[in-house]
Amino acid sequence: MDICEKMKSERVGVWAIVAACAVWGFAPLYYHAMPEVPPFEMMAHRSIWTAVLFGVWLGLRGELGALRALWPQRGRVLLAAGLIGFNWLLFIWAVAGGRAVEASLGYYIYPLVSAGLGALVFHERLRGGQVWAIGLAAVAVGLLTWGLGVVPVVSLALALSFAAYAAVKRGVRGAALITVLAEVLIIAPPLLVWLAWQGGGLFGHDLYHTLMLPVAGPISGLPLVLFSYGAARVSMATTGLVQYLNPSLQFLSAWVIMGEVVSPWHGIALALIWAAIALYFSSRARASSSVST
Numbered sequence: 001m002d003i004c005e006k007m008k009s010e011r012v013g014v015w016a017i018v019a020a021c022a023v024w025g026f027a028p029l030y031y032h033a034m035p036e037v038p039p040f041e042m043m044a045h046r047s048i049w050t051a052v053l054f055g056v057w058l059g060l061r062g063e064l065g066a067l068r069a070l071w072p073q074r075g076r077v078l079l080a081a082g083l084i085g086f087n088w089l090l091f092i093w094a095v096a097g098g099r100a101v102e103a104s105l106g107y108y109i110y111p112l113v114s115a116g117l118g119a120l121v122f123h124e125r126l127r128g129g130q131v132w133a134i135g136l137a138a139v140a141v142g143l144l145t146w147g148l149g150v151v152p153v154v155s156l157a158l159a160l161s162f163a164a165y166a167a168v169k170r171g172v173r174g175a176a177l178i179t180v181l182a183e184v185l186i187i188a189p190p191l192l193v194w195l196a197w198q199g200g201g202l203f204g205h206d207l208y209h210t211l212m213l214p215v216a217g218p219i220s221g222l223p224l225v226l227f228s229y230g231a232a233r234v235s236m237a238t239t240g241l242v243q244y245l246n247p248s249l250q251f252l253s254a255w256v257i258m259g260e261v262v263s264p265w266h267g268i269a270l271a272l273i274w275a276a277i278a279l280y281f282s283s284r285a286r287a288s289s290s291v292s293t
Contacts (some may be wrong), residue, residue: 009233010233010234010238012233013229013230013231013232013233013234014230014234014238015230016226016227016229016230016233017227017230017231017234017239017242017243018242018245019223019226020222020223020224020226020227020230020246021223021242021243021245021246021249022245022249023219023223023226024107024223024246024249024250025245025246025247025248025249025250025253026249026253027219027250028100028103028250028253028254028258029253029257029258030212030215030216030219031092031096032095032100032257032258033212034209035096036202037201037202037209037213038096038201039089039092039093039096040089040191040194041195041198041201041202042092042096042213042216043085043088043089043092043191044188044192044194044195044201045195045201045203045213045214045216045217046088046092046216046217046220047088047187047188047220048188048191048195048217049214049215049216049217049218049220050180050184050188050216050217050220050221050224051181051184051185051188051217052214052217053218053221054177054180054181054184054221055181055185057177058177058178058181063178066178067178067181067182067185069174070172070174070178070179070182073171073172073173073174076168076171076172077172077179077182077186078186079168080165080168080169080172080179080183081182081183081184081186081187083161083162083164083165083168084161084165084183084187084224085183085187086161087158087165088220090154090157090158090161091103091158094154098260100250100253100254100258100260101254101255101260101261101262101266102152102155103155103250104247104248104251104254105141105144105145105152105155105247106154106156106157106159106162106247107159107162107243107244107246107247107250108137108140108141108144108155108244108269108273109141109152109155109156109158109159110158110159110162110163110247111137111239111241111243111244112134112137112138112141112159113159113160113163114163114166114167114236114239114243115134115236115237115241117163117166117167117236118235118236118237119237122170122236124235124236124237127283129279129280129282130237130280130283132283133241133276133277133279133280133283134237134241134276134280136272136273136275136276136279137241137244137272137273137276137277139272140268140270140272140273140276141273143265143268143269143272144265144266144268144269146265147263147265147268147269148263148265166227166231166236166239167236169228169231169232170231170232170236176224176225176226176228176232177225179228180221180224180225180228184221230242237280241276241277241280244274244277248270248273248274251266251270
């Protein structure tokens, strides 16, 4: 692949991650609209409907046989399924418990972990401006954590689990749709058994929940496919910093629409984080310009 083709692939990958982050960023509003659904029941519908959506789509295209190609990578796929399952459940629990702002902090921390993994595990090179950008974002997260005065356990758990998921996914060979389907097919069966044992929960009891709960499939599965597609084409550091769009939208959703309390520390941290993003991408643009010339 020549330099121009590589840059085009990276650009498409960045936009795929942006689209995934937009869906994730507004996802708390979906869960907030159904506070009476317990987190574990919501998790069951999230994985089951994702499996149904992708299974039907790939079945109609005659591509379900591609799942067999993942068998030699079953260890990685199983690990990825466990990580994303834990991340999903914790996020649902946090939003349901009125901790959407804390959840958004987790996704502010995640890109720092992602960039660190990229440098330490994948030996990705960070240029001077990019290092300063990551450092500035770290200062923002540190100030926010210090200002809140509590150890952000939920935030750290969300950040670490998703960064680990992204790192594992880089080593899984296969189309994004196939790999995500494999993951939810691991998660869904025990949850389906649990849901049946619970009498099906709220699904089928009234029109509102019967129509709303299946929506958990598209808003869960589609951004994962977009993220998987993008993460395979851009560096861990870029993946992490573009990901700041996700918590920013979550933060705004929690504050403006869901009415959660936001302190001045959140405003300071948000300004520093967006400054870090601007610094990172200006550094990246200068590096691309020097390569092309």
